[in-house]
Amino acid sequence: MTLLAERPSPLSHPEEPEHGHEPSGVLNWLTSTDHKVIGKSYTITSLVFFCLAGVMAVVIRTQLASPDGTIVSQHTYNELFTMHGSLMLYLFAGPFAFGGLANYIVPLQVGAPDMAFPRLNALSYWLYLTGGLTMIAGFLTVGGAADFGWVAYAPLSNAVNSPGAGPDMWIVALVLTGFSAIFTGVNIVATIFYLRAPGLTMFRLPIFTWNMLVTAILILVAFPVLTAALILLWCDRHLGAHIFTTTGGGVPVLWQNLFWFFGHPEVYILALPYFGMVTDVLATFSRKPVFGYRGMIFATISIGALSTAVWAHHMFTTGVVLLPFFSLMSYLIAVPTGIKFFNWIGTMWRGSLHFTTAMLFAVGFLIVFLFGGVTGVLLAAPPVDFATHNTYFVVAHFHEVLFGSAVFGGFAGLYYWYPKMTGRMLRERLGQASFWFMFIGFWVTFLPQYLLGLHGMPRRIAEYAASEGWTGLNRVSSVGAYLLFISVAIMVVNFYISWRRPIVASGNPWDGQTLEWAAASPPVHHNFTWLPPVRSERPVWDFNHPEHTTQQHRQSDHATDGLVGVATTGFTDTGEESE
Amino acid sequence: MPLFLLGGALVLGGCNAPTFGAFRGATVQGKDEFKLWVGMVIAGIIVAIIVWALIFWSIVRYRRRRSDEIPRQFHSSLLLEIVYTAVPIVIVGFIFYFTVVTENEVDAVSTHPAETIHAVAYRWGWRFIYQDGNGRSQGVIVQTGAEPALLAQSPNSPLYPRLVLPDHSTVRIVLTSPDVVHELYVPAFNFGRNALPGHPNVFDFTTTTTGIFQGHCAEYCGLYHAEMLFSVKVEAASQFQQWLTAQQSSQAQSGAAS
Amino acid sequence: MKVESHLLLFMASFGAVIALIYWFFSYDDGGTAMLTAFALLGLLPGGYYFWWSRRMAPRPEDRPEAKQSDGAGVVGAFPGSSIWPFVLGLGAAMTALALVFGFWSAIFGLTLAVSAVIGVIVESRRGGAY
Numbered sequence: 001m002t003l004l005a006e007r008p009s010p011l012s013h014p015e016e017p018e019h020g021h022e023p024s025g026v027l028n029w030l031t032s033t034d035h036k037v038i039g040k041s042y043t044i045t046s047l048v049f050f051c052l053a054g055v056m057a058v059v060i061r062t063q064l065a066s067p068d069g070t071i072v073s074q075h076t077y078n079e080l081f082t083m084h085g086s087l088m089l090y091l092f093a094g095p096f097a098f099g100g101l102a103n104y105i106v107p108l109q110v111g112a113p114d115m116a117f118p119r120l121n122a123l124s125y126w127l128y129l130t131g132g133l134t135m136i137a138g139f140l141t142v143g144g145a146a147d148f149g150w151v152a153y154a155p156l157s158n159a160v161n162s163p164g165a166g167p168d169m170w171i172v173a174l175v176l177t178g179f180s181a182i183f184t185g186v187n188i189v190a191t192i193f194y195l196r197a198p199g200l201t202m203f204r205l206p207i208f209t210w211n212m213l214v215t216a217i218l219i220l221v222a223f224p225v226l227t228a229a230l231i232l233l234w235c236d237r238h239l240g241a242h243i244f245t246t247t248g249g250g251v252p253v254l255w256q257n258l259f260w261f262f263g264h265p266e267v268y269i270l271a272l273p274y275f276g277m278v279t280d281v282l283a284t285f286s287r288k289p290v291f292g293y294r295g296m297i298f299a300t301i302s303i304g305a306l307s308t309a310v311w312a313h314h315m316f317t318t319g320v321v322l323l324p325f326f327s328l329m330s331y332l333i334a335v336p337t338g339i340k341f342f343n344w345i346g347t348m349w350r351g352s353l354h355f356t357t358a359m360l361f362a363v364g365f366l367i368v369f370l371f372g373g374v375t376g377v378l379l380a381a382p383p384v385d386f387a388t389h390n391t392y393f394v395v396a397h398f399h400e401v402l403f404g405s406a407v408f409g410g411f412a413g414l415y416y417w418y419p420k421m422t423g424r425m426l427r428e429r430l431g432q433a434s435f436w437f438m439f440i441g442f443w444v445t446f447l448p449q450y451l452l453g454l455h456g457m458p459r460r461i462a463e464y465a466a467s468e469g470w471t472g473l474n475r476v477s478s479v480g481a482y483l484l485f486i487s488v489a490i491m492v493v494n495f496y497i498s499w500r501r502p503i504v505a506s507g508n509p510w511d512g513q514t515l516e517w518a519a520a521s522p523p524v525h526h527n528f529t530w531l532p533p534v535r536s537e538r539p540v541w542d543f544n545h546p547e548h549t550t551q552q553h554r555q556s557d558h559a560t561d562g563l564v565g566v567a568t569t570g571f572t573d574t575g576e577e578s579e
Numbered sequence: 580m581p582l583f584l585l586g587g588a589l590v591l592g593g594c595n596a597p598t599f600g601a602f603r604g605a606t607v608q609g610k611d612e613f614k615l616w617v618g619m620v621i622a623g624i625i626v627a628i629i630v631w632a633l634i635f636w637s638i639v640r641y642r643r644r645r646s647d648e649i650p651r652q653f654h655s656s657l658l659l660e661i662v663y664t665a666v667p668i669v670i671v672g673f674i675f676y677f678t679v680v681t682e683n684e685v686d687a688v689s690t691h692p693a694e695t696i697h698a699v700a701y702r703w704g705w706r707f708i709y710q711d712g713n714g715r716s717q718g719v720i721v722q723t724g725a726e727p728a729l730l731a732q733s734p735n736s737p738l739y740p741r742l743v744l745p746d747h748s749t750v751r752i753v754l755t756s757p758d759v760v761h762e763l764y765v766p767a768f769n770f771g772r773n774a775l776p777g778h779p780n781v782f783d784f785t786t787t788t789t790g791i792f793q794g795h796c797a798e799y800c801g802l803y804h805a806e807m808l809f810s811v812k813v814e815a816a817s818q819f820q821q822w823l824t825a826q827q828s829s830q831a832q833s834g835a836a837s
Numbered sequence: 838m839k840v841e842s843h844l845l846l847f848m849a850s851f852g853a854v855i856a857l858i859y860w861f862f863s864y865d866d867g868g869t870a871m872l873t874a875f876a877l878l879g880l881l882p883g884g885y886y887f888w889w890s891r892r893m894a895p896r897p898e899d900r901p902e903a904k905q906s907d908g909a910g911v912v913g914a915f916p917g918s919s920i921w922p923f924v925l926g927l928g929a930a931m932t933a934l935a936l937v938f939g940f941w942s943a944i945f946g947l948t949l950a951v952s953a954v955i956g957v958i959v960e961s962r963r964g965g966a967y
Binding site for chain 1: 599601616619620623624631633641648649651654659660663667675681685731733759764772775778793796797799800801804805808
Binding site: 023028030031032033112113114116118119120122123125126127129130131134165168169171172175176179193195196197198199200201202203204213217220221225234238254257258261301304305308309311312321322325526531532533534535 | 838840841844845847848851852855858859862863865867868871872875878879886897898899900901902903904905906907908912913915916917918919920921922923925926927929930933934936937938957
């Protein structure tokens with residue numbers, strides 16, 4: 001039934017919320033429009049895709065461990081790296097953030113009962129799932145899955161050079177997941193604009209929510225371009241449109257322009273949410289407010305805006321783009337990113353740092369992402385890019401930033417919010433073991449790849465000549481990949497143990513600062529039974545530590561508003577639609 | 580101060596500088612790129628070390644000692660924030676200046692190249708067509724298809740498609756592709772450029788070092804991308820002329836025979 | 838509503854300025870078109886919010902001093918469980934797969950999608966399926 005969610009109000013009487021009619025089990029999964037159920041489905045699905053893509057990476061690294069790699073054929077190798085990239089970027093890194101964690105956490109952080117459009121939210125999950133399955137199903141077609149790289153450069157991706165159903169399924173999969181992302185983007189913007197709790201002004205939103213807002217806006221900028229480009233590509237493949245081929249007067253580079261106009265904002269769609277998670281984690285485990293809160297927000301907005309004007313730095317070697325413009329814009333992104341770094345350090349500075357697994361991953365993110373950021377500045381110089389573009393230097397760079405944010409940042413967020421999402425704690429020892437395997441494995445995997453790139457090893461090659469002298473570094477890199485695999489395996493074991501032998505989590509196990517920690521773990525249907533007064537960007541901290549707020553002048557509010565707010569309420573069942 | 584070191588490294592030139600894993604460059608353009616690379620890496624390392632040091636200091640010094648300790652709740656410092664916004668902007672300005680200078684040197688195209696070579700990258704091989712000063716084809720085509728055995732060879736092997744260049748001269752390359760996007764990439768020259776269908780890319784190599792260098796297709800181009808190799812041989816101008824003449828006569832013979 | 842509108846209008850003006858600069862340096866139609874579209878994307882909702890923000894009283898979530906009780910009452914109508922998003926998603930996927938497998942897939946897909954849309958409308962008018 002349609003539920004009219006009311007704000008928890010001090011005036012209403014405590015009363016058990018009614019949700020006895022909700023289905024359970026598979027039917028619940030199929031029919032729920034609750035952001036918490038959808039968020040969990042998204043998280044689990046995206047982690048499954050992450051593991052699949054990780055297995056592909058292990059096969060790829062095993063192939064490259066010897067020069068004349070004979071583990072898989074060249075054709076299979078090409079499918080594997082294409083699908084590894086596609087799964088990681090389209091089906092894991094983005095959906096894990098904006099479909100999984102953000103879907104679950106943003107409504108909680110703004111004090112809302114649900115996302116603004118719950119049924120649209122459910123639709124978005126089903127489009128994502130069907131899209132993802134379609135992409136995987138490409139492997140079952142006669143010609144195999146798409147094998148033109150996750151960027152699908154035209155004219156390699158046209159019907160002559162990449163015939164078969166696999167590439168078409170890849171296109172359809174991206175159209176479906178693209179719409180799913182757009183719907184989620186709309187939903188997040190509407191939720192943040194319209195469903196905030198009283199007193200929670202825009203400049204009191206947690207940084208994670210702010211970053212998700214900018215991410216959602218970037219989704220709305222970027223994904224329609226991708227979807228349009230994919231439709232054009234399909235027309236090229238099946239209707240003879242010749243948009244991206246020279247034969248009919250088309251322009252191949254147009255694909256690259258369209259793709260990267262999506263692709264670069266996409267990179268920040270994959271990074272900003274994780275910046276937000278790390279910010280929240282650092283603040284909580286330092287027991288301090290975010291240092292330079294407003295500066296952080298302006299940095300996020302600047303990164304979002306600038307990310308729309310740097311797309312052609314992926315195309316420096318095409319020789320047909322405006323080098324100084326894109327180079328300058330790319331350098332400028334380093335400025336707000338630098339501000340974020342100093343703010344993160346400022347947040348930890350003179351704090352009281354508690355190294356839980358989440359905090360370890362967050363600090364790991366800082367260390368890793370810094371290196372990725374510095375190499376990113378190098379690549380923004382067109383002459384340096386000429387020497388290293390399409391080599392393993394670039395591979396190492398983008399793994400450092402994307403793995404750094406989506407995996408280190410993402411797992412920081414996952415470990416941080418896992419108690420909120422499941423009501424259970426994860427085992428700390430296992431978590432820390434998995435962190436150290438990942439942190440060491442990460443450097444062992446990717447530092448050699450920087451050197452390989454500088455020694456001239458191009459990316460996307462299935463074999464290399466033994467005379468190149470790349471074998472040793474490749475071996476080291478492959479060993480690192482196995483360490484990463486072990487790390488993820490430990491994490492899966494940790495999830496399994498918490499499922500079989502739960503340790504119950506309280507509503508606020510970490511002494512969290514923002515509104516999601518005012519809800520139960522996991523939150524009840526429609527989330528909140530009470531809300532603390534919102535007088536700063538960390539209402540739960542202010543409520544729990546009234547003597548340690550950053551502003552000391554509103555003690556009276558606690559008495560008149562907050563404590564009475566413990567009263568619960570009210571989801572009135574109605575038989576009619578209301579406006 | 581990173582800027583001074585950056586400037587210093589650029590002034591000193593690449594000769595004594597550490598390479599940080601990169602090639603020093605076997606062309607004038609490649610050496611220019613290398614200088615910029617060294618300067619930027621040094622600036623980058625300094626920035627990274629400062630930030631890493633701050634991170635490590637925080638995690639070591641401010642580790643939680645007592646479970647009930649609550650630190651002072653400071654939340655911003657306008658002055659500090661202005662400083663760490665302004666300083667990166669200045670650094671970026673300097674780097675951008677050096678980038679543009681280097682980029683113009685690397686991309687500059689001479690009006691009177693010693694040789695003009697049409698390079699054609701196709702699935703999966705290379706064709707190098709030498710032209711004379713008037714733009715007429717000299718009829719020299721160096722072409723080899725992708726040999727499955729190529730990966731087992733070294734770049735010295737005659738099986739490799741070979742781009743032969745005269746030493747200490749400026750050579751213009753006109754790069755095209757008849758099918759998909761490729762990339763002519765010579766690691767030792769610190770240079771790669773896409774071969775685009777329908778749009779010739781023009782650039783110069785000013786050679787400084789004799790030798791044989793490995794070349795790759797770096798832009799993924801389909802099934803046998805890994806085997807789309809070639810080599811670049813830079814030899815003294817006199818030897819180059821001999822080679823060119825020999826090629827012309829052998830081509831003429833094979834042309835007459837067919 | 839003010840901050841929200843300013844955010845979107847800032848994005849719009851950034852897009853417009855960059856589009857202008859980019860056009861005069863590159864004369865590239867594609868990139869300029871996309872940047873202009875980016876500017877419009879910010880301008881439409883941003884302008885709408887700005888127009889409204891000058892005409893409406895600040896909502897409780899816009900007022901720093903608002904108390905929880907100021908927002909008491911109905912937040913909005915949230916649908917309960919519904920099978921229709923699933924059906925619609927399945928229908929949309931099958932319709933899209935017609936691009937691979939041919940027209941027959943779209944027949945099933947559109948049937949599912951249309952019934953899902955009808956289902957959602959009926960459900961909303963009745964106030965819930967359960």
